[in-house]
Amino acid sequence: MxxxxxxxxxxxxxxxxxxxxxxxxxxxxxxxxxxxxxxxxxxxxxxxxxxxxxxxxxxxxxxxxxxxxxxxxxxxxxxxxxxxxxxxxxxxxxxxxxxxxxxxxxxxxxxxxxxxxxxxxxxxxxxxxxxxxxxxxxxxxxxxxxxxxxxxxxxxxxxxxxxxxxxxxxxxxxxxxxxxxxxxxxxxxxxxxxxxxxxxxxxxxxxxxxxxxxxxxxxxxxxxxxxxxxxxxxxxxxxxxxxxxxxxxxxxxxxxxxxxxxxxxxxxxxxxxxxxxxxxxxxxxxxxxTGQDWWGIGPGAHSHVGGVRWWNVKHPAAYAARLEAGESPAAGRETLDAQTRRVESVLLRSRISDGLPTAELEAPGRRAVAGLIAEGLVEGGPAIHGRVVLTRKGRLLADAVVRRLLG
CATH class of the missing domain: 3.20.20.70 (Aldolase class I)
Known part of the structure; x- marks a missing residue:
């Protein structure tokens, strides 16, 4: 954290x-x-x-x-x-x-x-x-x-x-x-x-x-x-x-x-x-x-529920004081819009072997998949079945792959 x-x-x-x-x-x-x-x-x-x-x-x-x-x-x-x-x-x-x-x-x-x-x-x-x-x-x-x-x-x-x-x-x-x-x-x-x-x-x-x-x-x-x-x-x-x-x-x-x-x-x-x-x-x-819900307990802990993300005050003393006063220890929060949630899904799901559904990509990202396969960055077999799965080389260059998938 x-x-x-x-x-x-x-x-x-x-x-x-x-x-x-x-x-x-x-x-x-x-x-x-x-x-x-x-x-x-x-x-x-x-x-x-x-x-x-x-x-x-x-x-x-x-x-x-x-x-x-x-x-x-x-x-x-x-x-x-x-x-x-x-x-x-x-x-x-x-x-x-x-x-x-x-x-x-x-x-x-x-x-x-x-x-x-x-x-x-x-x-x-x-x-x-x-x-x-x-x-x-x-x-x-x-x-x-x-x-x-x-x-x-x-x-x-x-x-x-x-x-x-x-x-x-x-x-x-x-x-x-x-x-x-x-x-x-x-x-x-x-x-x-x-x-x-x-x-x-x-x-x-x-x-x-x-x-x-x-x-x-x-x-x-x-x-x-x-x-x-x-x-x-x-x-x-x-x-x-x-x-x-x-x-x-x-x-x-x-x-x-x-x-x-x-x-x-x-x-x-x-x-x-x-x-x-x-x-x-x-x-x-x-x-x-995969974007599930979790509540983070403790100083500096982050939480996410249904597209709302928040985080607690950092120092244990401030955390304790908030709770003792009957207040939430949350320091800030944001509600993720649809575009931010899409970007985060591409960023995170592309890193797992289960793969990123190509249906989650916009047209430029879907068009990029063929080139990524040709360059040895994405597996061809799963792509045929609608999922982007990184090769070992692709995993080493995951950030670059994500940028292309986001168009």
Whole structure:
């Protein structure tokens, strides 16, 4: 969750939403995101809305679960007032920050508030992110008992000097241990990797892929390192202390990842995500990419329901103060017009292996498909059946492909 919030219309203090969001609600799933903004240390590359203990004076981590539960109650009131039917949550995702810095009992209480308020759909996916050094066997068992089904570990790399550049604090030797603990607890496992860190070689990246695959995770994410403005890493690069990531090397690393994962039985289903089967894909993230509804709980959290998008105040102290005053923590919101929703659908759906229906394209975009196939950027077979699916080369050039699809 990026730390910079967009500029848009102010949100009302009561959080009330327009009734227009009820249009088409029967065809949309509902999910819940809970943002836990706490970290032990701030990683130099991270642009997420997170805070270390030194940065949250006047706010206690021990109070956070109650605050989040208060927003869940507010969300239920707001959605009811807008005329939306109560829908069970298909997915629940705890992100951060490091959610597992909170006691498992606090995370369980937050999940229980979601379950009590909206209910969980049968077979609901309930995920928490975790750092490898923020869990133990007992806490993972507690999470499973509380209703969690999945844990996503921020592995990032298997190579100590790469982790040091990223300012990650865990020992890569701990990865097999935490995966075993999660498996023993009965949780599905996802591993998150980052490639293209300054100083990382293709051999280093191979070592990370090898260690990740040796754990046989259900799901794996691999993201190219992006240098965000305002981060410590950006400042280090600007003064020449650290090298700029190499775009060509990152492309080679992506090719290697896709080849290696495919050979190991993993299918890509989104540009940066692979899974062992349809059942182990991240259904929560797919909800974002396919335009479903979700309410985001917590400081800086974003929500989207029926074409209305809003986001909360960033700082935990401001968030707590709003809720204590009985006000919505929303800082701003926007109602997406039809053109914006179309553009976003093309941008997001073109990134997934299920593909973008060509019917969603305007005439210039539909005409562009043949050329994209000829250039090896779009698969020919799915296009015949009315869907745009990117080739591996197309995935590397996804932004350029989208521009042509938008005409």
């Amino acid at each position: 990026p730390s910079t919030l967009p500029i848009a219309d102010p949100a009302p203090a009561d959080g009330l939403l327009p009734t227009s969001m009820t249009d088409g609600v029967e065809g949309r799933d509902f999910g819940v995101y809970l943002h836990v903004p706490f970290c032990r240390v701030r990683c130099g590359y991270c642009d997420f809305n997170t805070y270390t203990s030194a940065e949250i004076r006047g706010v206690k981590q021990s109070d956070y679960a109650a605050q989040a539960i208060s927003e869940v109650a507010l969300a239920a009131r707001v959605l009811e007032a807008a005329g939306l039917p109560t829908r069970s949550a298909q997915t629940v995702f705890f992100g951060g920050g490091t959610p597992t810095l909170l006691p498992a009992s606090d995370l369980g209480a937050m999940l229980d508030s979601v379950t009590t308020t909206w209910g969980l759909a049968e077979g609901a996916e309930v995920t928490t992110e975790a750092n490898p050094d923020s869990v133990d066997a007992a806490s993972l068992k507690q999470l499973k008992a509380a209703g969690f089904t999945r844990v996503s570990f921020g592995m990032q790399s298997a190579v100590p000097h790469v982790l040091a550049t990223l300012e990650r604090t865990h020992d890569p030797a701990r990865i097999p241990l935490v995966v075993k603990w999660a498996r023993d607890a009965g949780l599905q496992v996802s591993l998150d990797l980052i490639y293209g860190t300054p100083g990382e070689s293709l051999d280093d990246w191979t070592a990370s892929l090898d260690l990740a695959l040796a754990q046989a995770p259900d799901h794996l994410s691999a993201y190219a390192l992006i240098v965000e403005d305002g981060t410590k890493l950006a400042r280090q690069i600007k003064i020449g202390e650290v090298a700029q990531p190499d775009d060509d090397l990152q492309a080679d690393m992506y090719d290697l990842a896709d080849e290696t994962l495919a050979a190991a039985g993993y299918d890509w289903y989104e540009v940066s995500n692979w899974a062992t089967s349809t059942a182990t894909r991240s259904r929560h993230n797919l909800a974002y990419w």
